[in-house]
Amino acid sequence: MSDHAALSQTQRHAVAELLRITPLTDELGRLFEKAGEELYLVGGSVRDALLGRLGHDLDFTTSAGPDRTEELLRSFSHSVWTVGKEFGTVGASKRSDGREWVVEVTTFRADAYSPESRKPVVAFGDNIAEDLVRRDFTVNAMAVDVVGKTFVDPHGGLQDLAAKVLRTPSTPQVSFSDDPLRMMRAARFAAQLGFSIEPAAFNAMTGMHERISIVSAERVRDELSRLLLADTPRPGLNLLVGSGLADVILPELPAMRLERDEHFRHKDVYEHSLTVLDQAIALEKARDCKDGRSNPDHEPDLVIRLAALLHDIGKPATRALEDGKVTFHHHDIVGAKLARKRLRALRYPKNVVQAVSQLIEQHLRFHGYGDQSWTDSAVRRYVRDAGDQLEHLHILTRSDCTTRNRRKAERLRRAYDELETRIDELSAQEELDAMRPDLNGNQIMQILGIGPGREVGMAYRHLLGLRMDEGPLGVERATAELRKWWDGRLH
Template sequence: MTDHQHALTAAQRRAVRQLLRISPVADELAERFAAAGHQLALVGGSVRDALLDRLGQDLDFTTSALPKETKRLLTGWAENVWDVGQAFGTIGAKKSGFHIEITTYRSENYDRASRKPDVAFGETIEEDLVRRDFTINAMAVKLPGREFVDPHGGLADLGRRIIRTPGTPEASFSDDPLRMMRAARFAAQLGFDVAPEVVQAMTDMTDRLDIVSAERIRDELSKLVLATEPTRGLRLLVDTGLADRMLPELPALRLEIDEHHRHKDVYEHSLTVLNQAIELENRLPDGGPDLVTRLAALLHDIGKPKTRRFEPDGGVSFHHHDVVGAKLVRKRLTALRYPSAVVNSVAKLTELHLRFHGYRGGQWTDSAVRRYARDAGDLLARLHVLTRSDCTTRNPKKADALRRSYDDLEKRIERLEQEEELAAIRPDLDGNAIMRILGTGPGPVVGRAYRHMLEVRMDRGPLSEEDAKAELLTWWSEQPEATTPEQ
């Protein structure tokens, strides 16, 4: 028996095990549809994941029933039913811990000028499967009889670990151009190769991506970045030219490197930083995968192309690429319709990613350490991961020195956290105390005084009430609008 045959046999055994696990829910559902004269089948990603032994609690079905009939059959059986996808033929439900989506047999395609698919309902499961994106997602199991349907060789492609389209890739990508990004995403999620003819079509049809909405591109990019091997998918997006249409800052990192001006390959460096960040995600409070950390790792150096300067001594500089990069991150992620919380966090990490390199073997004062932690705020754990990941030197001594230096910084932050509750650091005098001491009411002066006292707190640590009052009065005596304060 060939390795390929062994792989298929093992996959089939895994699928049987998974189908037995979900059979109480799946069989009940199938019986309801059969009694009403309709067909039902487990389909697409659910069948693929069952064959890969990774089927979770999300179950996808396809049916001959129209959406209104599907909703009627689910009502009274499922714990919850929702119809937000009804216009596209999909009804959702929750039952016994499973998230269920049932879609009427359909076919869909894009008008060349449209961002939304035109949906037409089909009459057979074969018609439904041929419209699906890839052969590994074009398999079904008819229920309740459990007849395996695989008209396009998806099981064989699963065994060969290859991504192909049921029909021609040109026709598939013309129907829905987002499928080109999905090919890269599945490569990243599953570790599969993309068939040469599919790669060629992706390269030839990059302009078709322009009709896809930013929100759909964002969601697909996020799934890719959160995948097991995101760099596999990202390389495919760059190599085919798709990244030029939706994330042009990434291919722009492939800077020319000549024999006179030596510097790291910024593109390869960024992919390496992403891989190293993934390895360190277990340091984050919630573990991984973490979208903000991964986006920051990927994009932290996108300011370098705009700031590159060739120096007289033959070197290359990228002055202020952290600041420029933060602005570019904010612009790109906003254009992709990422939530403001994600945009702000990734931009902030990009802006801060060089800060550690001024540490110089532990020479920072406690004041500088406090500022480092305060400026990072709730992004501190992510900044730790990003900064550690940003070390890609091949020099073992240099790498070890950087690691030990950052270990020391983290220990100092931890010590100050314990001593001073650093994360919640505040001035020794609040606004009410400032107004009472200065004998003034609310206004800009109080805000300026508060900021001054915060800087004092960062520089000198906690002060006694008497010392804090003296510091405030000294500051106030130097202000042009000073009046006689409370004695």
């Protein structure tokens, strides 16, 4: 498609999308115009309108100060919030044309980072031109004058959008110095939108990648998560690694690019991990779809994507050569510890850290199932250890098969199908998800005539082990086994 044709198509998308929101924008425009203020639809909202994918969240910028903006929005909506007011942003929600819209209006901005600051110095600008030149990329530096109904594109964002290129409005060095997180946003947009980054901007990222270290861990975490939750994270991850940003924010990722020579022959661990991530996303999307196709209503799953990306990060530290073969003994255990440490440093929530590290630690449990018959006890323990991460473990284990050997891949697939069938059968019979001993703590204390203490926990674990080994015992037999165990301890 020629650039001209692409622009024409882009403009048609824009007209259709902007007409869709006209009732709301007209109302806001009249309100701000009457107050003597300028108002522009801006940034991602304009970009997404041009791409034909505008949602119900709209971003505006204005000449009005934060207090004046709040006053005007309170006359526009009964639902107004001021969480970001110190940064010039006031939000509101309103129902219009049968839809619920979320509106955020920000005073013209001109903020920047000081050389050693972790947070931007907030400064308000005087005009739309100053606001747009401070934005991250030209595709986000376009605006629509809501009052005058004109399109504002001083930096050629429309052409860059048609070409799917990320370019900065000012020089990349100035842009990335103003806010180093923009370098990570480039990677995120590469993943979300399939855009490439122009050579000058990539070179600036490479030369300035260490500056990302001044950005708070929480902001870095949020950008990394958005990247991973895109439909195709691979291009963004490759950009993080290729620019050196990953060396600072997630050094375990580039560390997986292990050299392969005549002595250390093995899969490229980095590329293998990206393939596992791709396959996990495909399985995640197919979840709950009986025909195996993508579920259009699925929600991207951060836990499975982090686990898939990081499941082999223990390999560089455990690589060894034994009898001419490369080994990675205990890389699952080492990887779980490394993941836990890195995710904590990035300030991920405790439940995410725990789930991801557990999946990494357990991702090799299945291997060997196809080579020997697992007892019902082994299946029960597999389910018990996986706990509420069982579905994630199913996806990760299946995704971890990247062999080009079709016979081996088919054998592994059949073996896991069989394991899942056995899990389903045992679950139906025994309620594996809620596996408990046949006696609870109160019953144990009553039968043994003891009070709360360490012995109750030991007895509980003994009965749970019997439950997993032999299935449900029933109260009578469990009582007999409990007394037998207790008598054995006393003698």
